[in-house]
Every structure is written in C-alpha cells, then in structure tokens.
Amino acid sequence: MINKAIFERSAVGRLLLADKAGRYLITGLLAVMVVVPLCNLLMPAGSFLHIPTYIVVLLGKYLCYALLALALDLVWGYCGILSLGHGAFFALGGYAMGMHLMRQIGERGVYGNAELPDFMVFLNWTELPWYWYGFDNFFFAMFMVALVPAALAFVFGWLAFRSRVTGVYLSIITQAMTYALLLAFFRNDMGFGGNNGLTDFKDILGFSLQSDVTRCVLFALSALSVALAYILCRAIVSSKYGRVLVAIRDAESRTRFMGYRVEHFKLFVFVVSAILAGIAGALYVPQVGIINPGEFGPINSIEIVIWVAIGGRGTLFGAVIGAIAVNYAKTYFTGAFPEVWLFMLGALFVISTLYLPKGIVGVVNQMRERRAERDATSTPEQGAQS
Numbered sequence: 001m002i003n004k005a006i007f008e009r010s011a012v013g014r015l016l017l018a019d020k021a022g023r024y025l026i027t028g029l030l031a032v033m034v035v036v037p038l039c040n041l042l043m044p045a046g047s048f049l050h051i052p053t054y055i056v057v058l059l060g061k062y063l064c065y066a067l068l069a070l071a072l073d074l075v076w077g078y079c080g081i082l083s084l085g086h087g088a089f090f091a092l093g094g095y096a097m098g099m100h101l102m103r104q105i106g107e108r109g110v111y112g113n114a115e116l117p118d119f120m121v122f123l124n125w126t127e128l129p130w131y132w133y134g135f136d137n138f139f140f141a142m143f144m145v146a147l148v149p150a151a152l153a154f155v156f157g158w159l160a161f162r163s164r165v166t167g168v169y170l171s172i173i174t175q176a177m178t179y180a181l182l183l184a185f186f187r188n189d190m191g192f193g194g195n196n197g198l199t200d201f202k203d204i205l206g207f208s209l210q211s212d213v214t215r216c217v218l219f220a221l222s223a224l225s226v227a228l229a230y231i232l233c234r235a236i237v238s239s240k241y242g243r244v245l246v247a248i249r250d251a252e253s254r255t256r257f258m259g260y261r262v263e264h265f266k267l268f269v270f271v272v273s274a275i276l277a278g279i280a281g282a283l284y285v286p287q288v289g290i291i292n293p294g295e296f297g298p299i300n301s302i303e304i305v306i307w308v309a310i311g312g313r314g315t316l317f318g319a320v321i322g323a324i325a326v327n328y329a330k331t332y333f334t335g336a337f338p339e340v341w342l343f344m345l346g347a348l349f350v351i352s353t354l355y356l357p358k359g360i361v362g363v364v365n366q367m368r369e370r371r372a373e374r375d376a377t378s379t380p381e382q383g384a385q386s
Contacts, residue, residue, distance in 0.1 A: 015231065015234055015235055015238060016231075016234070019234060021315075021317045021361075022230065022234055022316070022317055024317075025227075025230060025317045025320060026227050026230065026231070029223045029224075029226055029227040029230075030223070030224075030227060032059070032223055033219075033220045033223035033224055033227075034220075036051055036056060036059060036216070036219060036220075037056070037216035037217075037219065037220055039051040040052070040053060040055075040056050040212060040216055041212060041213065041216060053212050053215055056212075056215055056216060056219050057215055057219075057287055057288075058331065059219060060215070060218055060219040060222045060283075060287045061284065061287060061288060061327075062323070062324045062327050062328065063219070063222035063223055063225075063226050063283075063324075064222055064280045064281075064283050064284040064287070065280070065307070065323040065324070065327050066226050066319070066320040066323040066324055067222070067225055067226050067229055067276060067277075067279065067280040067283070068086065068090050068276075068277050068280040068281075068304055068323070069304060069307045069308050069311065069319040069320060069322060069323035070226065070229050070230060070233060070276065070316060070319050070320060070323075071086060071089075071229070071273040071274070071276035071277040071280065072086050072273065072277075072304050072305065072307075072308050072319065073233075073308045073313060073314070073315070073316055073318070073319035074233050074236065074237070074269060074272065074273045074276070074316075075269055075270055075273045076305070076308060076313060077308065077313040077314030077315065077316070077319070078237050078242060078245045078246055078249060078269075078314060079245045079246075079248055079249050079265075079266060079269050079270075080166075080248065080249035080250075080252070081170065081266060081269075081270060082167075082168075082170070082171045082305070083170075083171070083174045083270075083273075083301070084171045084172070084174045084175040084178070084298065084301045084302060084305065085174030085175055085176075085177045085178040085301055086174075086273070086274075086277050086301055086304050087178050087295060087296060087297065087298070087300040087301035087304065088149075088152070088177060088178035088181050088296055088301070089149035089152065089153065089273075089274040089275075089277035089278050089281070090277045090278065090280055090281040090284070090295065090300075091178075091181070091185075091281060091291065091293075091295035091296045092148045092149045092152065092181075092278055092281065093145045093146075093148070093149055093277065093278025093279060093280065093281030093282045094281030094282060094284055094285040094291040094295060095185075095192060095198065095281075095291055096135075096141055096144040096145045096148055096278070096281075096282060097141065097145060097281070097282040097283075097285045097286065097291075098197070098198035098201070098285050098291040099132060099135040099141065099192075099198065100135045100136070100137075100138060100141035101198070101201040101202075101204060101209075101285070101286060102117045102135075102198050102201070103117075103132070103135050103136040104136070104201075104202060104203060104204070105117065105118075105200065105201070105202050108202055109121075109200070110200075115127075115128055116128060117193075117198075118200070119193045119194070119196065119198075120191070123188055125191075129191045131191070132191070138204075138205060142282070145278050145279060145281075145282040146275045146278055146279065148278065149274040149275060149277060149278035150271050150274055150275050150278070152177075152274065153270050153271045153273070153274030153275075154267065154271050156174075156177060156270075157266065157267040157270040157271065158263075158267060160173060161262070161263035161266045161267055161270075162263050164263075166252065174301075175298050175301065178296050178297075178298055178301055179296070179298055181296045182293050182294075182296035182297060182298075185197075185293040185296060186293045192293075193292070194293075195292065195293065196292060197290060197291050197292025197293060197294075198285075198290070198291050198292070199289060199290040199291075199292075201285075201286065201289060204286055209286055209289065215287065218283065218286055218287050219287070221283060222283045222287070225279060225280075225283060226320065229276050229279075230316060230317070230320070232272075232276075233276075233316050234316060236269070236272070237316070241265070244260055244265055245265060245269060247260075248260075248262055248265060248266065281295070303326075303345070304323075306322075306326060306345065306348070306349045306352075307319065307322040307323040307326050307327075308322055308323075308359075309322070309349060309352055309353065309359060310322040310325065310326055310348065310349070310352045310356075310359050310360060311323065311325065311326075311359050311360055311361060312358055312359030312360055312361030312362055313358070313359060315359075315361045317361070318359050318360060318361035318362075321360055321361065322359060322360065325360070326345075326348075330345070
C-alpha cells in the first residue's frame with residue numbers, strides 16, 4: 001500500500017493513473033527487460049526456460065519497430081499528420097549509429113586501415129570526409145542520432161506547415177523526401193557505403209556485438225526506450241498542448257481561427273516524433289548488424305502506417321501492439337508463405353481500414369462496452385425478479 005501510494009503521488013504515477021492499458025504496457029516492458037536476458041544468460045541451452053540468442057535479437061528488433069510506430073502515432077493519431085516518410089528519420093538515426101560503429105573497427109577491417117572504413121579504401125578514397133569527423137566519439141554520435149533527424153524534420157516541417165500543406169499532399173511530399181534520400185544514399189560518392197551500406201560492426205563501447213551479454217543489454221535498452229518514449233508521448237498528449245493537437249487533427253481551420261499558431265504546434269510534435277524514430281534506428285542497427293539505403297524505401301514507411309492502423313491509431317499502446325503483432329506475423333508468414341506475404345499485408349490493411357477503423361484496441365474496447373451494457377441491463381432484471 002505504501003509503495004502504491006508513493007507511485008500514485010509521483011509524476012509518472014499521476015500520468016498513468018487513468019491509463020490502465022499504459023500501466024500494463026509499462027509493466028510488461030519492464031518485466032521482459034529483466035526476464036528475457038535472465039532466461040538467455042542463466043538458463044542452460046537444453047532448458048525449457050532458455051531463450052536462444054536469435055530470439056533475443058528478434059524481440060529487440062520488434063521493440064525498435066514498436067518505438068518507431070509510437071513515434072508515428074504521436075503525429076498521425078493525435079495531430080492528423082499522416083507521414084509516409086518516417087522511415088527516413090529511422091534510417092538517419094541508424095546511419096549515425098552505423099558511422100560510429102564503423103569508426104570503432106579501426107585496423108580490424110579487411111584492409112587494415114585505422115582511419116578509413118573498408119568501403120572507402122575499396123573505392124580509393126584518400127581521406128575521411130569531413131562529415132565523418134567526431135563519430136569516433138560515442139556521445140557525439142548519440143547527439144547526432146537525435147540532431148540529424150530533428151534538423152531534417154524541422155526544415156521540412158517549417159516549410160510544409162507554414163505553407164499549410166495538409167492531407168494527402170503532405171503525405172506525398174513526405175514520401176518524396178524519403179525516396180530522394182534513398183537515391184542519394186545509393187550513390188557511392190556520398191560516402192555512406194552505397195548500395196551495401198554500413199556493416200561488419202565489431203563492438204560498441206569496447207563490448208563485442210557478438211557477445212550474448214551485449215545483445216541482452218541492447219534488448220533491455222530497447223525495452224526501456226519504448227517504456228520511456230511511451231511515458232513521454234503520454235505526457236504530451238495528456239497535457240493542454242495535447243488537447244490542442246487533437247483540436248488541430250479534428251478541425252485545423254477552427255483551431256487557427258481561435259488564435260493558435262497551428263504550424264508551431266505541428267512543427268514541435270513533428271520534430272519530437274523524428275527524434276524518437278532516430279533513436280529507434282540507432283537501437284536497431286547494432287542488433288541487426290547492418291544499415292543500408294533500403295531502410296529509406298517508401299514501402300518501409302507505408303508499413304509503419306499499417307502497424308499503427310492495425311494496432312489502433314490515437315492510442316499509443318495500440319501502436320506498440322500493432323508493430324509487434326504485424327512484425328511477428330511477417331516473420332512467420334515470410335518463412336511459411338514468402339510468395340504471398342505482401343498480398344496478405346495489403347489485405348490486412350484494407351480489412352482493418354474498412355472493418356476495423358480503430359484497430360485491435362478499438363475491437364477490444366467495443367467488446368468491453370458491449371459486455372458492460374449487458375451487465376447493466378441484466379442487473380435491473382435480476383433485481384426485479386427477486
């Protein structure tokens with residue numbers, strides 16, 4: 001009781017007091033953050049409770065996708081900004097992390113060049129480009145993980161929102177942005193590895209990326225990041241600022257007529273969302289072991305929208321559920337039915353749009369409401385009979 005009272009008086013407790021699903025989500029994330037690494041590191045390989053390392057990596061990837069879906073739901077579910085370019089922010093954060101990991105390879109590369117990554121030696125580069133400077137420092141690289149996506153989102157949002165570009169036109173422009181970055185990063189002379197991207201990472205902060213302990217730590221950090229990002233997003237949408245965002249989503253012209261600088265509100269939440277997407281990309285790269293221009297692909301950004309739509313737009317925890325559920329299905333069906341997976345994904349999106357407009361969370365809420373109505377109607381009847 002004392003611990004419960006202390007929690008309810010804390011800032012996080014007050015924030016989650018009316019968010020039952022959020023409390024369950026945070027509790028579940030903190031639980032798996034502890035249980036999964038312990039089952040991987042402490043349980044013997046033949047034990048029923050042992051979780052193989054490849055499962056830990058797979059779950060970590062799902063959590064990175066969940067963080068990315070959370071970032072999109074913040075702008076789409078609560079502000080009405082349907083971005084089809086969030087894959088670009090994810091990829092930029094991943095490239096920033098990948099550049100740091102490449103600098104850590106040093107003389108252990110194929111060509112043994114302590115200064116230049118292998119792909120630069122192969123392409124006859126003679127010196128390190130200026131935009132690679134500083135990435136040998138971990139904290140500088142982490143700063144760039146947030147700064148680069150934020151800068152792109154700020155410039156893009158400032159131009160688009162001031163021009164009052166909305167709806168499908170904004171969605172098309174965001175998709176054009178990520179496609180332009182895809183074409184740019186494919187070029188060998190850009191200095192980012194071209195088609196092959198960045199790979200063959202060795203370690204992070206001196207710890208081998210092939211170590212089970214390192215993989216478990218990265219998984220735990222991914223789970224913790226999703227939990228913290230959820231709390232941040234919940235704080236934003238539960239505040240007065242969040243109510244203005246919902247007003248912009250539902251009636252932008254009326255909100256502007258009331259005197260709110262709509263473009264400033266949209267710009268701020270767009271930049272925050274881009275930073276979250278960049279962090280997701282930075283966590284994704286050391287776990288997967290590669291980052292290439294394919295991450296900028298427009299299809300990737302469209303898939304993020306599908307995750308949020310299926311989970312439940314405008315619920316935050318629905319975005320997390322949708323990302324994990326769809327990617328689990330993708331893992332299974334691409335192995336069992338690789339030829340038809342994309343058709344199944346498209347059909348799933350169409351069905352959810354037509355028949356499940358509020359996603360999985362909406363279906364669950366409707367079932368609860370119907371059950372409550374049945375209980376409410378059955379109680380007076382039982383009282384009358386008695």
